Amino acid sequence: xxxxxxxxxxxxxxxxxxxxxxxxxxxxxxxxxxxxxxxxxxxxxxxxxxxxxxxxxxxxxxxxxxxxxxxxxxxxxxxxxxxxxxxxxxxxxxxxxxxxxxxxxxxxxxxxxxxxxxxxxxxx
Amino acid sequence: xxxxxxxxxxxxxxxxxxxxxxxxxxxxxxxxxxxxxxxxxxxxxxxxxxxxxxxxxxxxxxxxxxxxxxxxxxxxxxxxxxxxxxxxxxxxxxxxxxxxxxxxxxxx
Numbered sequence: 513x514x515x516x517x518x519x520x521x522x523x524x525x526x527x528x529x530x531x532x533x534x535x536x537x538x539x540x541x542x543x544x545x546x547x548x549x550x551x552x553x554x555x556x557x558x559x560x561x562x563x564x565x566x567x568x569x570x571x572x573x574x575x576x577x578x579x580x581x582x583x584x585x586x587x588x589x590x591x592x593x594x595x596x597x598x599x600x601x602x603x604x605x606x607x608x609x610x611x612x613x614x615x616x617x618x619x620x621x622x623x624x625x626x627x628x629x630x631x632x633x634x635x636x
Numbered sequence: 637x638x639x640x641x642x643x644x645x646x647x648x649x650x651x652x653x654x655x656x657x658x659x660x661x662x663x664x665x666x667x668x669x670x671x672x673x674x675x676x677x678x679x680x681x682x683x684x685x686x687x688x689x690x691x692x693x694x695x696x697x698x699x700x701x702x703x704x705x706x707x708x709x710x711x712x713x714x715x716x717x718x719x720x721x722x723x724x725x726x727x728x729x730x731x732x733x734x735x736x737x738x739x740x741x742x743x744x
Binding site: 547549556557558559562569571573607612614616617618619620621622623624626627628629 | 665666667669671673678679680681684685686690720722724725726730731732733734735736737738
């Protein structure tokens, strides 16, 4: 079964750090780009970061750039999100998702597998 | 602010057809994908590419695109289709992922 399982969420004080993990199974992890997406309470989906299959393309949303670091270990079938200098507005459920891309007259990108999410709460 | 714009809420009578739209300049270069999210659950992919449904998604869900607007159509809406729907694509640079603000669908 194709599966993503996030872990590492919790309660942290403003200015603190947290490392999220996402363990993949049931597919060839090393051939897929991976993304982190978050959802603040009562709000919509917000893309956080992405990393290509071979680590060479990494992108961040402006809201987290300089504070968050995405990484992956293809040998461990895992992707990570190191979150530093956390703020109250980083409080959210964090999802990891597998990305597929291709061409069908124009480019397409989509996320076909999502984890159940891990909750991060930043509060004093 | 999102580079993809969706109506915040749409309603449809049971069994009728509803269209949910997503607008953005980047949709001229990239297809939108669509996700359904029910309360307390992770999003699930319902439409991707030109008009493709993942396995297990009912054929009452379809997608289309014209210019800078992508649409998700539900033909014969069911009570279980009541959910939030998000469109997703890339920004103009192609490097960043963007989501629409989401549309809350109510089935009356």
